[in-house]
Amino acid sequence: MLNIRNRRSLALASVISSLALVLSACSSSSDSGSASGDDAWFATAADKLECKGKTIKGVTENTPPGQYVKSDIIPAFEKATGMKVDLETTSWDEMYSKAINDMEAKTGIYDFVYIEQDIIYQYLKNNYLANISKTIADNADLKAPSFDFTKFTSFIDNFKDANGDVFGVPMEAFVKVYLYRTDLFNDPAIKDSFKAKYKRDLVPATNYKEYKEIADFFTEYGKGKDLWGTTVQAVTGHPASFYELFESILPTNGVYNWGINNGKATSANGGSMDSKAAKDAFAFWVGLLKDAPPESKQSTWTEVGTTFAAGRAAQGWVYGENVAWIATDEAKSKVVGKVGVALPPLGNPKVLDDSKSGKGYLGYYDGGAFGVPATSKNINCSILFQEYQGQESVQAKWAAAGSRIVMESTYDDPIVQEMDTKTNGYYTFMKEEGPLFRGAPPYPFHTAVREVVAPFIYDAIAGKISTSDALDKAAKAADAEMKKLGY
Amino acid sequence: MKKSNPNRLGWILISPSLLILGIAGLFPFFYVIYVGTHSWNVFSKERGKVFVGIQNYRDLVFDNVFLGTLSRTLIFSFLVVTIELILGFILALSLMRDFKGKTFFRTIYVLPVVVAPIAVGATWRLMMAQGHGPIPYFLNKFFGWEFNTGASTTQAWIAIVLMDVWHWTPFVTLTLLAGLLAIPKEPIEAASVDGANRVQMYRYLILPMLLPVILITVFIRVMDSLRSMEDVYMLTNGGPGSSTTFVGLHIFRTVFAKQEYGYGSSMSLMVLYFTIVICWLLFNALTGKNSKSKI
Numbered sequence: 001m002l003n004i005r006n007r008r009s010l011a012l013a014s015v016i017s018s019l020a021l022v023l024s025a026c027s028s029s030s031d032s033g034s035a036s037g038d039d040a041w042f043a044t045a046a047d048k049l050e051c052k053g054k055t056i057k058g059v060t061e062n063t064p065p066g067q068y069v070k071s072d073i074i075p076a077f078e079k080a081t082g083m084k085v086d087l088e089t090t091s092w093d094e095m096y097s098k099a100i101n102d103m104e105a106k107t108g109i110y111d112f113v114y115i116e117q118d119i120i121y122q123y124l125k126n127n128y129l130a131n132i133s134k135t136i137a138d139n140a141d142l143k144a145p146s147f148d149f150t151k152f153t154s155f156i157d158n159f160k161d162a163n164g165d166v167f168g169v170p171m172e173a174f175v176k177v178y179l180y181r182t183d184l185f186n187d188p189a190i191k192d193s194f195k196a197k198y199k200r201d202l203v204p205a206t207n208y209k210e211y212k213e214i215a216d217f218f219t220e221y222g223k224g225k226d227l228w229g230t231t232v233q234a235v236t237g238h239p240a241s242f243y244e245l246f247e248s249i250l251p252t253n254g255v256y257n258w259g260i261n262n263g264k265a266t267s268a269n270g271g272s273m274d275s276k277a278a279k280d281a282f283a284f285w286v287g288l289l290k291d292a293p294p295e296s297k298q299s300t301w302t303e304v305g306t307t308f309a310a311g312r313a314a315q316g317w318v319y320g321e322n323v324a325w326i327a328t329d330e331a332k333s334k335v336v337g338k339v340g341v342a343l344p345p346l347g348n349p350k351v352l353d354d355s356k357s358g359k360g361y362l363g364y365y366d367g368g369a370f371g372v373p374a375t376s377k378n379i380n381c382s383i384l385f386q387e388y389q390g391q392e393s394v395q396a397k398w399a400a401a402g403s404r405i406v407m408e409s410t411y412d413d414p415i416v417q418e419m420d421t422k423t424n425g426y427y428t429f430m431k432e433e434g435p436l437f438r439g440a441p442p443y444p445f446h447t448a449v450r451e452v453v454a455p456f457i458y459d460a461i462a463g464k465i466s467t468s469d470a471l472d473k474a475a476k477a478a479d480a481e482m483k484k485l486g487y
Numbered sequence: 488m489k490k491s492n493p494n495r496l497g498w499i500l501i502s503p504s505l506l507i508l509g510i511a512g513l514f515p516f517f518y519v520i521y522v523g524t525h526s527w528n529v530f531s532k533e534r535g536k537v538f539v540g541i542q543n544y545r546d547l548v549f550d551n552v553f554l555g556t557l558s559r560t561l562i563f564s565f566l567v568v569t570i571e572l573i574l575g576f577i578l579a580l581s582l583m584r585d586f587k588g589k590t591f592f593r594t595i596y597v598l599p600v601v602v603a604p605i606a607v608g609a610t611w612r613l614m615m616a617q618g619h620g621p622i623p624y625f626l627n628k629f630f631g632w633e634f635n636t637g638a639s640t641t642q643a644w645i646a647i648v649l650m651d652v653w654h655w656t657p658f659v660t661l662t663l664l665a666g667l668l669a670i671p672k673e674p675i676e677a678a679s680v681d682g683a684n685r686v687q688m689y690r691y692l693i694l695p696m697l698l699p700v701i702l703i704t705v706f707i708r709v710m711d712s713l714r715s716m717e718d719v720y721m722l723t724n725g726g727p728g729s730s731t732t733f734v735g736l737h738i739f740r741t742v743f744a745k746q747e748y749g750y751g752s753s754m755s756l757m758v759l760y761f762t763i764v765i766c767w768l769l770f771n772a773l774t775g776k777n778s779k780s781k782i
């Protein structure tokens with residue numbers, strides 16, 4: 001049994017720990033208000049719209065921008081409105097199946113869902129989404145003074161229908177950049193060694209040949225140092241490899257829109273998925289696996305980010321949403337302050353002209369929005385949250401945390417400018433070079449075609465079939481699938 | 488006084504269970520049959536379900552991807568059930584004897600059975616991950632072997648078979664151990680007195696008496712292994728290429744990634760049909776009798 005002295009000590013310890021808990025709770029609650037915008041208006045609106053006390057449920061991908069919504073924006077919104085927001089942050093594929101199954105079955109579980117730019121066309125075709133701009137226009141109580149559709153970059157156009165109505169409020173937009181290690185590229189000894197071998201300066205590659213040479217060089221240099229020449233997002237069994245090939249690599253060799261033209265993929269039918277340009281680009285990309293870390297065949301976009309952050313690759317195509325933490329977060333990254341951004345290398349120099357003229361593009365402009373399912377039972381309350389996260393005042397910290405920008409004004413914010421310096425100009429790059437990149441083509445058959453094409457890509461990565469055979473078979477399968485779906 | 492009908496009382500008492508079974512078991516089953524006769528792809532130009540009769544099943548017969556995943560699944564099932572049965576039997580025999588630390592060993596040994604397949608897959612993935620997984624690291628450090636489940640088909644297969652054997656051999660051991668403990672001692676003692684050697688005792692006494700338990704264990708493991716999905720999904724994601732894409736994972740992708748509900752449903756029913764046929768064949772093979780026989 002405890003004696004009285006021990007009991008007193010225990011009681012004192014309990015009181016101290018309770019006080020510590022209360023204090024930490026207070027401090028975290030005051031932190032959570034940091035993302036606030038026009039809170040007074042939102043508090044009144046939540047009351048008027050009878051949203052106070054209600055819970056809205058959403059689903060999004062577990063990415064740096066998604067995590068920021070959960071950790072900062074939602075607590076601030078809840079504090080301002082008295083509403084509850086239950087946001088699931090889950091894996092990319094899980095997020096889609098959850099959202100689509102809910103909207104298709106009309107179960108009304110979710111009040112807002114993440115809509116990636118590449119899937120909006122399918123959602124619009126199936127009438128999954130509530131018309132956000134019309135709902136706001138029809139209800140004066142719902143129009144937040146601090147929310148304005150016109151403040152967004154042209155990225156918002158992806159979420160409009162043919163009439164110009166908006167079905168999604170952008171929450172992230174970024175480009176998939178060519179990331180390289182400035183410490184390695186600027187090291188005098190390495191530069192000399194490279195120049196001696198290749199008779200040219202070590203600078204970021206502008207074409208496939210240069211890229212491959214740099215990859216070969218650093219793979220050789222990195223032996224025994226846990227360093228390889230490049231990242232490759234070549235997971236098999238997950239569409240991430242399909243996306244890197246079709247959205248980042250093929251365009252650099254002049255194969256745009258997945259090589260599909262008027263609903264046809266085979267060259268015989270007017271497409272270019274099985275063209276020589278596509279096959280050359282695919283062979284180049286698969287060839288890079290020799291210079292990639294061993295985890296590359298299991299790497300999605302997340303693992304590519306962590307591979308780069310772990311200092312295991314000298315260069316690579318990396319999704320922009322990861323750039324901020326890779327370049328600045330010392331707790332997660334070993335290459336803080338050692339990251340540079342550049343335009344991706346091209347297989348065909350005319351791609352740059354195509355990109356400038358709008359005929360083509362040289363990489364992927366990724367992003368998404370929060371949309372409100374038409375089956376939601378809390379459409380107004382959900383739109384209230386979308387307006388909150390779409391305020392100009394909450395953008396800068398979000399941009400710094402998730403390296404995403406959806407409003408022009410965010411570029412000029414001091415927080416973002418500071419991050420721009422730390423990331424060696426990633427934000428400036430996105431502002432100035434962003435127009436050369438483009439999102440996925442507006443295909444309502446996006447997922448279906450991806451799923452029939454991807455297995456051939458996996459088999460080529462695994463070495464079971466040649467890259468040429470893979471694209472021949474993929475193009476035929478894509479044609480058959482589009483025909484089957486009625487396109 | 489009129490006596491109450493005991494049958495009626497029995498029906499009343501089991502009616503809640505029947506109701507739950509009907510809602511949770513039978514309704515989804517008949518719904519899958521219904522959906523399996525429709526073309527229902529969320530992304531097709533024409534929305535909604537279109538009745539196609541048995542067309543999905545006709546397509547399945549010529550679907551090389553489906554047939555490929557099915558044959559891979561059968562090979563996987565054969566491999567793991569055989570290994571687990573042999574290992575499980577040896578371990579069950581070991582556990583029949585007393586040795587120091589037996590209780591502790593038995594407790595630790597059966598722990599994998601209670602772990603969810605998804606957690607098993609995640610754990611093995613972490614152990615085998617390139618860059619930070621201990622298994623590739625130590626294999627490379629001590630033997631110079633490059634172990635990469637993302638790059639080598641053979642190594643991916645070794646990994647998933649090992650994972651399944653680790654996960655389910657304890658279950659096989661436990662059921663066989665229960666069967667061994669239930670065998671009466673008298674016939675064995677009599678055989679021993681009659682001069683039967685160890686092999687003869689196993690061949691003519693122990694194994695025949697254990698057959699019902701072996702049969703049940705094999706049925707359970709065959710059915711389980713034919714629908715392996717979560718752990719394989721976590722460990723290899725069906726790769727490299729499609730080399731470890733089993734039928735369960737293929738159905739999952741057809742329904743959830745491709746959103747082809749009709750075709751996916753018909754695949755599920757086809758797999759159910761194959762499972763029943765395989766169990767029936769196994770029953771006949773193991774008992775050496777026709778299906779009307781009773782064990």
